[in-house]
Amino acid sequence: MSCIQTIADYGLRSIGIGERLLPRSDFTMCQQFTLIGSGMIWNLYFGILALLAGFFLATTLAVAKNSDRAIFRKPAEWFIFLFRGSPLFIQFFLAYEAFAMLPRAGFPILGITVATDWITRAWAGALIVLFFNTSAYAAEIFYGALRSVPKGDMEAADAYGMTGWTKFRRVTWPTMLRLGWPSYTNEAIFLFHATTLVFFSGFPAFRQEGDALYYAKYFADKTFNPFIPYPIAAFYFILLTLCVIAVFGVINRRLNRHLPQESRERFRFRPQIIR
Amino acid sequence: MFESCSDPSALHGLGWLLCYLTTGKQIMFYGSFGIVLILLAVTAPVALIFGFGGALAARSSAAPLRFLGRGYIAMVRGVPDIIFFLFVPIAMDQGLEYLKSRAVCPDPGPAWTGNEFHVCASAKIPLGTAPQFYHEAYGFALAVVAFSIVYGAFAANVLFGAMQAVPRAQLETAEAYGMTRAQVNRRVLIPQMWAYAIPGLSNLWMILIKATPLLFLLGIEDIVYWARELGATKSSIYAYPHPDWRLYYFLVLLVFYLVMTKLSEIVLARINRRLAFGQATAAGEALRKADA
Numbered sequence: 001m002s003c004i005q006t007i008a009d010y011g012l013r014s015i016g017i018g019e020r021l022l023p024r025s026d027f028t029m030c031q032q033f034t035l036i037g038s039g040m041i042w043n044l045y046f047g048i049l050a051l052l053a054g055f056f057l058a059t060t061l062a063v064a065k066n067s068d069r070a071i072f073r074k075p076a077e078w079f080i081f082l083f084r085g086s087p088l089f090i091q092f093f094l095a096y097e098a099f100a101m102l103p104r105a106g107f108p109i110l111g112i113t114v115a116t117d118w119i120t121r122a123w124a125g126a127l128i129v130l131f132f133n134t135s136a137y138a139a140e141i142f143y144g145a146l147r148s149v150p151k152g153d154m155e156a157a158d159a160y161g162m163t164g165w166t167k168f169r170r171v172t173w174p175t176m177l178r179l180g181w182p183s184y185t186n187e188a189i190f191l192f193h194a195t196t197l198v199f200f201s202g203f204p205a206f207r208q209e210g211d212a213l214y215y216a217k218y219f220a221d222k223t224f225n226p227f228i229p230y231p232i233a234a235f236y237f238i239l240l241t242l243c244v245i246a247v248f249g250v251i252n253r254r255l256n257r258h259l260p261q262e263s264r265e266r267f268r269f270r271p272q273i274i275r
Numbered sequence: 276m277f278e279s280c281s282d283p284s285a286l287h288g289l290g291w292l293l294c295y296l297t298t299g300k301q302i303m304f305y306g307s308f309g310i311v312l313i314l315l316a317v318t319a320p321v322a323l324i325f326g327f328g329g330a331l332a333a334r335s336s337a338a339p340l341r342f343l344g345r346g347y348i349a350m351v352r353g354v355p356d357i358i359f360f361l362f363v364p365i366a367m368d369q370g371l372e373y374l375k376s377r378a379v380c381p382d383p384g385p386a387w388t389g390n391e392f393h394v395c396a397s398a399k400i401p402l403g404t405a406p407q408f409y410h411e412a413y414g415f416a417l418a419v420v421a422f423s424i425v426y427g428a429f430a431a432n433v434l435f436g437a438m439q440a441v442p443r444a445q446l447e448t449a450e451a452y453g454m455t456r457a458q459v460n461r462r463v464l465i466p467q468m469w470a471y472a473i474p475g476l477s478n479l480w481m482i483l484i485k486a487t488p489l490l491f492l493l494g495i496e497d498i499v500y501w502a503r504e505l506g507a508t509k510s511s512i513y514a515y516p517h518p519d520w521r522l523y524y525f526l527v528l529l530v531f532y533l534v535m536t537k538l539s540e541i542v543l544a545r546i547n548r549r550l551a552f553g554q555a556t557a558a559g560e561a562l563r564k565a566d567a
Contacts, residue, residue: 085536086529087485093499094529097506097522193355200357200492217361224392226369230362238353 003030014038014209022208022218029228032219036232039212040240045123046195046211050130051188057131058138059173065143076139083136088129088194092201095129096120122203130198134191138184145180146172178255185248189241212236295515304501308531311487311498314419319483321423323476326430333435336456348435351428360489363421364414371400411496418493426483433475438464440471470559473550477543484535488528498528 009019011034023031064076083091102116118124149172157171177184196213199205205214212233219229280286280294295301332344351359369392376383376398386394396402401409441464449463491499506521551559 082533086532087488089488089491089499090525090528090532093502094522094525097519097525101519101522189352193357196355196357213355213357213361216358220361220365224369225387226362226365230358234354234358237355237358241353 003028003034006030007034010034011038012041014041014211014215016207016209020207024222027219027223032229032232035215035219036212036229037236039210039215040236042122042198042209042211043192043195043237043240046127046130046198047188047192049127050134050195051191053131054134054138054191057135058142061135061139062142062146062176063168065139066146079132080136080139080143083133084140088133089197089201091129091133092126092197092203095125096202099125120203121206122198126198126203130191130195133194134187137187137191141180141183141187142176144183145176145178148179149175174255181248181252181255185245185252188244188248192240192244193237291515295517298515300501300505303496304498304505307496307498307501310415310495311490314415314422314487314490315483317419318422318426319480321419322426322430322479322483325423325427326432326434329427329431330434330438331460333431334438344431344435347428348431351425351432356425356486357489357492359425360421360492363424364417364493367417367420368400372398375400414493415495418490418495421493422483422486426479426486429479429482430476433479434468434472436475437468437472441467470550473547477547480539480543481536484539485532488532498531502528 006028007030010023010031012018013022013035022035061076061079064072065080067073067076099116099120102119108114119128153171153175154167157167162170196211199210199214208218210218216229216233220226223229280297286294329344329347332340333348335341335344369386372392372394373386376386376394379397380395383395383398384393386392401413445463445467446459449459454462488497488499490497502524503521506519506524508519509516548562552562
């Protein structure tokens with residue numbers, strides 16, 4: 001079987017398109033590269049959607065935590081502590097068990113039955129956990145950035161007569177993003193890494209449709225040779241990490257475009273936000 | 276455990292719960308919290324040593340050693356740690372058994388043939404006849420090595436940064452006094468480095484705490500294993516039947532980790548404060564101002 005044929009059969013296997021049975025014997029390098037690469041679709045799906053949605057919740061939480069009013073500050077503080085203080089692995093298990101306890105038949109709300117079976121599936125359940133988790137971590141980063149917005153910038157905004165929403169949108173928020181962006185890049189990298197936990201933590205891989213590490217483990221278990229599939233998965237993740245750094249670098253340059261070259265903060269690898 | 280627990284079916288209410296919570300399996304569940312603490316106690320110093328070696332190697336003037344050190348630090352940047360946790364134990368296990376098979380097997384063929392890894396019975400680690408305890412201890416040791424390698428790389432990253440942060444003038448002064456490179460490292464660089472390394476190492480400790488449930492992935496009977504095992508639905512053939520209680524067991528784990536991180540936060544904040552005392556850093560300056 002040629003490699004092109006393998007890619008056609010297994011390239012989209014992780015989302016249920018193509019050959020139904022996974023290869024069982026005579027594993028070729030091509031099969032391993034294709035299937036593990038196919039699994040990366042899930043890692044991208046979880047990572048990108050959780051990041052996009054999490055960005056907005058994180059901003060809201062950061063502003064709430066920075067608030068003077070306890071009614072906003074306390075819930076934000078507790079939310080951030082809950083998700084940053086416990087392991088993501090435990091959060092996945094807990095969420096799965098909690099979702100599985102919802103009534104199978106669904107809720108009757110206003111005469112319509114709301115189905116609940118979808119939430120125990122990885123595509124929804126794990127995404128919700130990752131969304132909350134990344135929001136909490138990013139909120140802490142943005143909160144730190146919010147605290148270090150230069151006083152002069154705020155005073156300048158006041159001097160221009162800006163208040164409330166205008167001041168936030170034009171001055172506070174862009175400065176917060178600019179200051180927090182290098183750390184936020186780290187958060188994004190580790191979020192993508194954290195997506196590998198999904199199929200090892202309670203959420204079942206439906207019809208053997210799993211992520212990159214799920215397939216890597218499949219091959220390692222079948223061939224008793226860890227030296228090929230895991231480095232392949234590692235290779236894909238290094239590529240993904242480089243892409244994340246590139247994309248976030250472009251945004252970072254845009255956020256800092258008004259500053260002279262040397263005063264821009266560069267991205268530095270800081271592993272304080274791993275789960 | 277208690278006299279009254281001899282007939283569980285006759286119990287109800289609090290008495291039932293008390294007996295349920297003191298069964299042998301439950302005691303093993305409590306014991307597995309000890310495994311987590313042992314892992315933390317063993318891994319933290321070993322990872323620190325790995326990190327120290329990595330950071331010193333990355334600063335070495337010998338190019339091969341420097342590449343090795345930098346490569347070790349860079350390793351964790353792009354690759355999820357879980358890949359290492361799955362890879363290192365099985366790779367170590369096979370590597371050791373392969374080396375042992377070269378030494379003890381009378382006719383060692385190729386170990387990796389087709390879809391199998393095969394060595395003769397006398398090359399197994401531990402031997403197939405060894406008591407169960409050795410198998411578990413060996414599995415745990417491999418887990419500790421995997422954790423130490425991964426978190427050693429993180430620690431190397433922190434320590435390397437801290438060594439770079441020591442003011443260059445300090446090292447130049449030491450060199451001007453005629454100290455050798457090793458002496459500069461020992462007398463000037465390493466004592467000063469800690470003040471810069473402690474915030475990063477505190478973070479690392481928190482990371483390490485939150486990584487401990489991954490022991491489950493390595494096949495260790497840790498708290499996650501027992502929570503799944505004990506929480507699962509027990510039908511009436513068991514002495515203590517109950518519905519699916521995994522949610523409550525995981526809630527207990529969640530609280531355990533939240534308490535662990537909160538306690539660590541408090542202790543680390545104190546250590547940070549203590550170490551910043553008298554240092555020429557922003558934190559030290561703040562302490563000086565507070566005292567004045």
